[in-house]
Amino acid sequence: MDYQRLITIEPGKRGGKPCVRGLRITVTDVLEYLASGMTVEEILADFPDLTAEDVRACLAFAADRERRLWAVPPT
Known part of the structure; x- marks a missing residue:
């Protein structure tokens, strides 16, 4: 999935955390709800x-x- 058009990062919004489509809902919020x-x-x-x-x-x-x-470096 090409998430780059849906996940936005704006310095002045929610402390620069990744948000959904510029809304004030962060990726972390959604993941925590699912979890x-x-x-x-x-x-x-x-x-x-x-x-x-x-x-x-x-x-x-x-x-x-x-x-x-x-990513674990090879030994």
């Missing part, structure tokens, strides 16, 4: 500005970041 057991449908009901594609973009962003952060 707490909320379903995508529950998140979308609580935050009508979000779409299922936005939630998938948050997951793709986190997966990409994790992939780059945890």
